[in-house]
Amino acid sequence: MAVTILGRLAARAPVPVFVAMGRDGAPAIEHLLKSGDIDFTATPRHANILLVAGRTRESDQPYLDRLHDQMPHPRATFWWGDAHSDDIDEARRSASADDPVAPLRALYRKLIGGSYASETHRLSDEPPAPWRGRGDHGQGGEGMMGGVPYGRMMPMPPTPDIRDGLALDVYRTQVGPFMPYWPAGLILEVTFQGDVIQSAEVVQPPYPPRDIDREPFDRLLHEQTPLAQIERTRATHHLACIARVLSLVELPTLSRRAQIVAARIRANETVAIGPLRKAAARAGLMAAIKPGLGRIDDDLACELGGPVRRAAGHVLDSRNDDPTYTRLGFTPVTQKQSDCQARVAQWFDEAEQALALASAAPHILIAQGQLAEPPWALRAPPLDYRVTELLPGLEWSEALLVLNSFDSAALCRMAPLETP
Amino acid sequence: MYAALAGSGVAIVPFSSASVLADLEVGIVWWGAVEALTVVVVFLHGWSANAQFGLIGAYRYVAIGLPVMLISMFMLIAAALPAESLALPQIVESQRGLWNVIRQPLGLPLFLLLGLSLSFRGPFNYADSADIAGGTAAEVSGAPRLVWEFARLAMLTAVAAMAASVFLGGYLGPWLPGPAWLVLKTATLLLVLVCLTEQLARISPSRMMTLIWTTLLPLSFLHLVWAGVLAL
Known part of the structure; x- marks a missing residue:
């Protein structure tokens, strides 16, 4: 009886979902936050449903399988997007245009109620670093970790480190490709x-900007597109970037608010960003980001272009030369410092400006073939400079702030696959 | 273990002049032990996961938890000086004329930092934050996670109850019975702690360490000296 009541209560709780963002056809995940019915978890251990949004790279499948197997029972995978195969049953997939909240809720209820079988392991049940036997001197003995080549691999291999030479305080690990923020x-x-x-x-390398963000800019190449739609997409993109930064400085409520504002802007609702910006300022968003953190030089900022270049103080924006924008009194906004703080401030400024432009010109169309300034860095060949050069010496939380202060197009250029 | 520490912290808080679960002569020392063991327990929780993010959460917690614990002990010793006792009932009774929050205005705000640190919330969430995929709790799910989250809330409540007793006169107050005053004051402090959790951004661990060691710790020591001079 008690178990039945607990089961029913559990089924009514927000659906704990771990999101794996895909590369192709990734839908607007922030839309799910509007209902308050979905709980995005920080780790697969806290989720019952693995939500695969869009299609992932083939090489990412082993990582997806590992995430899947880390989820506790009962568990299921749900695919959201247009690029998934049809052999997945209806209960576990949704088209990108559809709202997946109801199917996710139904699937969760069935999982908790036991009417939907929990998914089994995808990987074989073997330790990632199996025991390699006992060494000549008894090292790596049964039950022990450590010892090279005997025993199990230690999480902290005895490698001298760059700071104080302590041998046991260094470890090497892979991070990504699916992790919040x-x-x-x-x-x-x-x-x-x-x-x-x-x-x-x-x-x-990271995935390029999402299709859903690129869509109006790509469409402009072939047909007339409303200026308001272009600018709303810009605001949405910037707000999604801001939301990640807010989460990283432990302001999850404001982060959620930013994502909800983004979802509402995408849905053509009239929303102001000012209150969100004021709340973030009151909470100390800028004070939480160390001045000078993630500063890049002028050459790199110019190479990257877009908001990154303008955050370095360069008044370069293709909208400046567009008569449609000129008639609206458009002037590019810029920052000076070219660091994380400046890039976040640039996103806020540009998002506010984008919404002002959209409301000032709700019906103006931009002619087809016109080059619209995208909300991200220039999409061009990879740069010599690697984002990984910015990371050594930083604490993990600072490194995440640095990575998240660049848009995905900038990261694609700064983090290409290393050539041997 | 973490929940048990929270429970043993609450046990020394007097509900009225006649009722306290554990009437210890050295209540403040007992609370100090609770704080110290919490640092150990949270570290073990992260370390035992044998995973990188759990370990990072554990490292960060110890780095921040230890100096915050020192601040808290300075605050509690300062509060014990007017009472000339380390027992919590005596400390509450010493506030019949004037609450410690008025007598020692720095005490409560600095002690509340401990509340955020002990339950790793908001600007002090270095152990279980989202940037490290849940940190020390990244590898637990189901019942163990439920107990862990319950323990965090229990520790937050324990800190609020302790702060209400040491700085807001605990069960002292007119019209209502003593336990009701304690519950009201504890609930008010819980509200303040939750607001702080939601309203303050977190700085990086190294900047927080600098802030604690160069500003907050000297401030808390000056506070102790000030309380000592007043108590003479």
């Missing part, structure tokens, strides 16, 4: 000392 698709091989990064290498 982490650039989707990016896999880094990171060497830590405590929570300080000693070195980092790119194993897999």
Whole structure:
């Protein structure tokens, strides 16, 4: 009886979902936050449903399988997007245009109620670092960790570190590609000392900007597009970036608010960003980001272009030369410092300006073929400069702030696959 | 273990002049032990996961938890000086004329930092934050996670009850019975702690360490000296 009541209560709780953002056809995940019915978890251990949004790279499948197997029972995978195969049953997939909240809720209820079988392991039940036997001197004995080549691999291999030479305080691990507040698709091989990064290498590059953000800019190449839609998409993109930064400074409520505002702007609702910005300022968002953190030089900022370049003080924006924008009195906003603080301030400024433009010109169309300034860095060949050069010496929380202060297009150029 | 520490912290809080679960002569020392063991327990929770983010959460917690614990002990010793006793009932009774929050205005705000630190919330969430995928709790789910989250809330309540007794006169107050005053004051402090959790951004661990060691700790020591001079 008590168990039945607890089961019913559990089924009514927000659905604990771990999101794996895909590369192709990734839908607007922030839309799910509007209902308050979905709980995005920080780790798969806290989730019952693995939500795969869009299609992932083939090489990411082993990582997806590992995430899946870390979820506790009962568990299920739900695919959201247009790029998934049809052999997945209806209860576990949704088209990107559809609202998946109701199917997710139904699936969760069935899982908790036991009418939907929990998914089994995808990987074989073997330890990732199996025991390699006993060494000549008894090292790596049964039940022990450690010992090279005997025993199990230790989480902290005895490697001298760059700061104080302590041998046991260094470990190397892969981070990514699916983690909250982490650039989707990016896999880094990171060497830590405590929570300080000693070195980092790119194993897999991040995904480019989402299709849903690119859509109006791509469409403009072929047909007339409303200026308001272009600017709303810009505001939405910037707010999604701001939401990640807010989460990283432990302001989850404001982060959620930013994502909800983004979802409402995407749904063509009239929303102001000012109150969110004031609340973030009151909470100390800028004070929480160390001045000078993630500063890049002028050459790199110019190479990257977009908001990154304007955050470095360069008044370069293709909208400046567009008569439609000129008639609306458009002037590019800029910052000076070219660090994380400046890039976040730039997102806020540009998002506010975008909404002002959208409301000032709700019906103006931009001619097809016109080059519209996208909300991200220039999409051009990779740069010599690697984002991983910015990370050594930073604490993990600072490193995440640095990574998240760049848009995905900038990261794609700064974190290409390392060539041997 | 973490929940048990919270429970043993609450046990020394007097509900009225005649009722306290554990009437210890050295209540403040007992609370100090609770704080110290909490640091150990949270570290073990992260370390035992044998995973990188749990370990990072554990490292960060110890780095911040230890100096915050020192601040808290300075505050509690300062509050014990007017009472000339380390027992919590005596400390509450010493506030019949004037609450410690008025007598020692720095005490309560600095002690509330401990509340955020002991239950790792908001600006002091270095152990279980989202940037490290849940940190020390990243590898637990189901019942163990439920107990862990319950323990965090229990520790937050224990800190609020302790602060209400040491700085807001505990069960002292007119018209209402003593336990009702204690519950009211504890609930008010819980509200303040929850607001602080939601309203303050977190700075990086190294900047927080600098802030604690160079500003808050000297401030708390000056506070102790001030309380000592007043008590003479």
